[in-house]
Amino acid sequence: MSQEKGRFGRFGGQYVPETVMHAVEELDKAYNKYVNDEEFNKELRTLYRDYASRPSLLYYAEKMTEDLGGPKIYIKREDLNHTGSHKINNVLGQLLLAKKMGKKRIIAETGAGQHGVATATVAALMGFECTVYMGREDTERQSLNVYRMELLGSKVVPVDSGTKTLKDAINEAMRDWSANSETTFYCIGSVMGPYPYPEMVRNFQKIISEEARAQILEAEGRLPDAVVACVGGGSNAMGMFYNFIPDEGVRLIGAEAAGKGVDTALHAATITKGSVGIFHGMKSLFLQNEEGQIDPVYSISAGLDYPGIGPEHANLFETKRAEYVDITDEEAVCAFEYLSKTEGIIPAIESSHAVAAALKEAKKMTKDQIMIICLSGRGDKDVYSIAKYRGVKLDEE
Amino acid sequence: MKNKIEICLDNLKAQNKKALITYITAGCGGYEQTEEAVLAMEKAGADLIEIGVPFSDPIAEGPVIQQASLKALNRNTTLVGTFEMVKKLREKTEMPLLLMLYINTIFRFGTEKFFACCKDAGIDGVIVPDLPYEEYDEINGTAEKYGIIPISLVTPVSFERTGKIASQAKGFLYCVSSTGVTGVRDNLNTNLTGFFDTVKEYSKVPNMLGFGISKPEQAREIKTYADGIIVGSAVVRLIDEDDRAGSTAKIAELTASLRAALDE
Numbered sequence: 001m002s003q004e005k006g007r008f009g010r011f012g013g014q015y016v017p018e019t020v021m022h023a024v025e026e027l028d029k030a031y032n033k034y035v036n037d038e039e040f041n042k043e044l045r046t047l048y049r050d051y052a053s054r055p056s057l058l059y060y061a062e063k064m065t066e067d068l069g070g071p072k073i074y075i076k077r078e079d080l081n082h083t084g085s086h087k088i089n090n091v092l093g094q095l096l097l098a099k100k101m102g103k104k105r106i107i108a109e110t111g112a113g114q115h116g117v118a119t120a121t122v123a124a125l126m127g128f129e130c131t132v133y134m135g136r137e138d139t140e141r142q143s144l145n146v147y148r149m150e151l152l153g154s155k156v157v158p159v160d161s162g163t164k165t166l167k168d169a170i171n172e173a174m175r176d177w178s179a180n181s182e183t184t185f186y187c188i189g190s191v192m193g194p195y196p197y198p199e200m201v202r203n204f205q206k207i208i209s210e211e212a213r214a215q216i217l218e219a220e221g222r223l224p225d226a227v228v229a230c231v232g233g234g235s236n237a238m239g240m241f242y243n244f245i246p247d248e249g250v251r252l253i254g255a256e257a258a259g260k261g262v263d264t265a266l267h268a269a270t271i272t273k274g275s276v277g278i279f280h281g282m283k284s285l286f287l288q289n290e291e292g293q294i295d296p297v298y299s300i301s302a303g304l305d306y307p308g309i310g311p312e313h314a315n316l317f318e319t320k321r322a323e324y325v326d327i328t329d330e331e332a333v334c335a336f337e338y339l340s341k342t343e344g345i346i347p348a349i350e351s352s353h354a355v356a357a358a359l360k361e362a363k364k365m366t367k368d369q370i371m372i373i374c375l376s377g378r379g380d381k382d383v384y385s386i387a388k389y390r391g392v393k394l395d396e397e
Numbered sequence: 398m399k400n401k402i403e404i405c406l407d408n409l410k411a412q413n414k415k416a417l418i419t420y421i422t423a424g425c426g427g428y429e430q431t432e433e434a435v436l437a438m439e440k441a442g443a444d445l446i447e448i449g450v451p452f453s454d455p456i457a458e459g460p461v462i463q464q465a466s467l468k469a470l471n472r473n474t475t476l477v478g479t480f481e482m483v484k485k486l487r488e489k490t491e492m493p494l495l496l497m498l499y500i501n502t503i504f505r506f507g508t509e510k511f512f513a514c515c516k517d518a519g520i521d522g523v524i525v526p527d528l529p530y531e532e533y534d535e536i537n538g539t540a541e542k543y544g545i546i547p548i549s550l551v552t553p554v555s556f557e558r559t560g561k562i563a564s565q566a567k568g569f570l571y572c573v574s575s576t577g578v579t580g581v582r583d584n585l586n587t588n589l590t591g592f593f594d595t596v597k598e599y600s601k602v603p604n605m606l607g608f609g610i611s612k613p614e615q616a617r618e619i620k621t622y623a624d625g626i627i628v629g630s631a632v633v634r635l636i637d638e639d640d641r642a643g644s645t646a647k648i649a650e651l652t653a654s655l656r657a658a659l660d661e
Binding site for chain 1: 452453454456457459463470475476477499500501502504505506526527528529530531532535550551552554555556557558562573576577578
């Protein structure tokens with residue numbers, strides 16, 4: 001994919017202040033040393049198996065398949081991983097690397113809290129001091145996850161600058177990294193940021209499609225016709241897409257958060273509405289105004305309301321290898337309810353965007369086809385906000 | 398034609414004087430206030446002035462300049478508006494003026510068009526804090542074509558990167574005093590002389606120290622090893638949107654005190 005180091009087509013690069021460049025270089029060296037190191041990968045695979053409980057199931061959603069009357073639907077159950085989402089795959093990889101590098105302190109940003117919880121969890125396991133930056137608005141939307149991280153021994157810093165959401169948490173984490181880059185490892189939660197992050201995070205997430213590809217071949221004796229995943233920064237989608245990229249017959253479908261609709265100001269549909277820019281260390285697609293000021297974004301899902309997208313996705317889009325669709329809050333909430341009632345699986349509101357996209361796509365597909373949905377996380381954390389969205393009053397708070 | 402930054406710094410060197418570089422966020426308090434403050438700083442002894450173009454997400458800035466950027470954006474400060482302001486300033490001053498801005502502002506505007514506008518407005522250099530050595534190609538060729546100097550930044554944690562950055566620097570080398578973001582600090586990194594020894598091995602241009610400088614006492618110490626100082630947050634925090642004349646007077650006073658310390 002990447003012809004020039006750190007680039008995916010014209011996207012990617014290393015656009016960060018000089019204060020962190022030596023740390024980026026140090027990481028680049030360590031990453032390239034260990035990425036194909038047998039011992040490192042053995043250790044990581046052991047952690048995946050014994051701690052994160054991988055491989056995750058590829059579940060045949062029979063009721064959903066029957067109900068929709070279209071393709072056979074399989075669900076890749078990343079929600080069954082320890083900590084309840086795909087985020088643990090990446091965090092185990094990065095923190096194992098941090099350990100090899102002799103770093104003592106971990107920082108991370110989090111939106112919905114899934115990456116924060118995964119980081120706090122592995123920091124506890126490996127004995128790191130850990131600080132998680134989280135937008136003030138997100139700490140309010142996801143107060144349970146804040147407490148969870150504190151329970152795991154991490155410090156959660158609410159961020160009051162800008163829009164008080166994920167992008168501002170990243171800004172603040174980068175400022176911390178600038179000041180403490182010699183001692184601190186910045187564990188970025190998605191396939192974004194300066195090289196090597198987009199490639200590194202994808203490599204720690206590609207286990208999803210590595211397993212899914214083998215599992216579907218085992219179950220069906222053939223490859224799927226489509227795989228679907230939700231896209232904020234795009235880490236579960238990159239993980240789900242990666243091993244299928246060379247398989248030309250497999251459609252790769254990413255579901256973006258359209259919030260209240262892409263024709264309103266309240267959405268986070270970067271690919272549909274964005275333009276090329278340079279921000280958070282990378283050249284990619286961003287929601288921004290004419291002057292290059294980054295737009296405030298909105299989604300019911302705290303994990304998808306990011307104004308950019310990983311550079312590898314930008315390239316998959318530009319080269320037409322992957323397609324991206326918009327899912328509104330309402331569609332995602334309906335899918336959240338649908339999967340709960342149909343299969344007895346409560347999906348994360350982020351993953352519900354993928355489920356919603358699958359519901360739409362399934363209508364255009366036939367019975368002899370196969371589709372895999374990446375269920376990136378579980379929805380327990382979202383129950384309260386969905387109830388609120390539906391106007392149901394719960395006792396809590 | 399020689400760039401104004403180079404002419405100015407050559408003159409200072411010939412007179413054995415240290416450079417005073419100040420920074421102000423464009424449009425914080427309105428364009429008129431910025432314009433007035435720039436002229437007041439020149440009068441009070443600033444040699445070069447950096448004009449910050451506000452950005453929604455200034456990751457290299459501390460709280461003071463973050464707030465100033467936000468205030469400026471809330472007043473609808475734009476790059477185009479900043480160019481207009483610079484044009485007006487150019488009717489009144491010949492001093493070197495630089496823009497400090499984030500790479501997305503340039504990229505989105507169009508790199509070619511941006512440097513053409515810089516030249517047209519009378520900008521002499523640009524400082525782009527999120528454009529490291531590895532990505533200089535994004536702007537350097539175009540900047541050179543229009544005679545604008547892109548300023549290189551080096552930090553105490555640049556380590557083995559220092560040589561390649563310092564040796565190709567043009568105009569002046571922006572030496573960052575400490576790790577972290579911009580902002581006023583009481584104590585600077587203690588081993589700055591060691592950092593400067595390394596920098597001087599490679600740099601062929603004057604070496605200026607910035608980040609964290611706010612007081613004449615600091616200026617007195619820094620001038621023993623650096624060719625000049627860069628003061629930003631200490632200026633910006635004096636801007637009171639409701640008191641233009643008072644702000645300008647305070648900014649002039651600070652500038653004069655730093656000038657005096659450098660000239661002692």
